[in-house]
Amino acid sequence: AQKITQTQPGMFVQEKEAVTLDCTYDTSDPSYGLFWYKQPSSGEMIFLIYQGSYDQQNATEGRYSLNFQKARKSANLVISASQLGDSAMYFCAMREGSGGGNKLTFGTGTQLKVEL
Amino acid sequence: DSGVTQTPKHLITATGQRVTLRCSPRSGDLSVYWYQQSLDQGLQFLIQYYNGEERAKGNILERFSAQQFPDLHSELNLSSLELGDSALYFCASSLNEASSYNEQFFGPGTRLTVL
Numbered sequence: 549a550q551k552i553t554q555t556q557p558g559m560f561v562q563e564k565e566a567v568t569l570d571c572t573y574d575t576s577d578p579s580y581g582l583f584w585y586k587q588p589s590s591g592e593m594i595f596l597i598y599q600g601s602y603d604q605q606n607a608t609e610g611r612y613s614l615n616f617q618k619a620r621k622s623a624n625l626v627i628s629a630s631q632l633g634d635s636a637m638y639f640c641a642m643r644e645g646s647g648g649g650n651k652l653t654f655g656t657g658t659q660l661k662v663e664l
Numbered sequence: 665d666s667g668v669t670q671t672p673k674h675l676i677t678a679t680g681q682r683v684t685l686r687c688s689p690r691s692g693d694l695s696v697y698w699y700q701q702s703l704d705q706g707l708q709f710l711i712q713y714y715n716g717e718e719r720a721k722g723n724i725l726e727r728f729s730a731q732q733f734p735d736l737h738s739e740l741n742l743s744s745l746e747l748g749d750s751a752l753y754f755c756a757s758s759l760n761e762a763s764s765y766n767e768q769f770f771g772p773g774t775r776l777t778v779l
Contacts, residue, residue, distance in 0.1 A: 581766075583767075583768075585770070591752060591772065591773050591775070592666070592770065592771075592772050592773065593754060593756075593770035593773075594666075594770075595767055595768070595769065595770075598767060639707065643766070650695060650697070650712065650719075650720075650758060650766045650768070651697065651709040651712055651720050651722060652697075652699075652709060652768060653709065654706060654707040654708075655706075656706050657706070657707075
């Protein structure tokens with residue numbers, strides 16, 4: 549089974565609108581972390597936001613917020629007031645447990661296009 | 665700028681050849697991770713080193729090897745290259761591996777093209 553599932557290969561949003569990028573995950577480990585990264589066309593991976601499995605509140609970082617629904621195993625990224633510079637590929641990733649290293653498992657990504 | 669450096673930025677080589685990709689982590693980071701991003705496999709974890717020791721292994725081929733040196737820089741060696749090895753190779757670093765939250769800072773990547 550896929551550990552991280554991003555079901556939206558591509559999304560369009562108008563400038564200044566909010567957009568939600570979906571991410572569901574699968575793990576039996578009670579301790580895990582969820583990450584979102586942005587990859588612009590230039591190729592670099594930019595960390596956006598993190599949510600820990602024990603965090604009581606949803607994470608927020610500026611215009612980014614993470615809608616964490618633990619029972620549903622979902623960790624959707626919400627971008628408010630979209631800007632043209634938000635056009636990029638977005639990856640959801642998970643780190644499981646506290647042993648065995650700190651590797652990230654990535655989803656397949658969502659290509660976001662912000663339009664005027 | 666994440667503080668992680670990777671060289672070279674681009675590499676074009678032929679099948680059967682061997683290449684070495686180099687990574688310098690952020691100052692103070694002890695862990696180095698290697699990831700491969702290809703069109704068919706997506707972003708995949710290859711291997712992690714922590715303070716010079718191998719910590720975790722992912723889908724890394726036997727033709728690939730890595731090491732982390734005393735100054736904490738790391739090298740990924742790819743040998744007997746095949747067309748399918750063409751990909752973007754990322755190095756990432758984090759402070760340690762003990763915390764459940766370890767933001768990984770990614771380098772700009774090395775784009776490998778095997779002809």
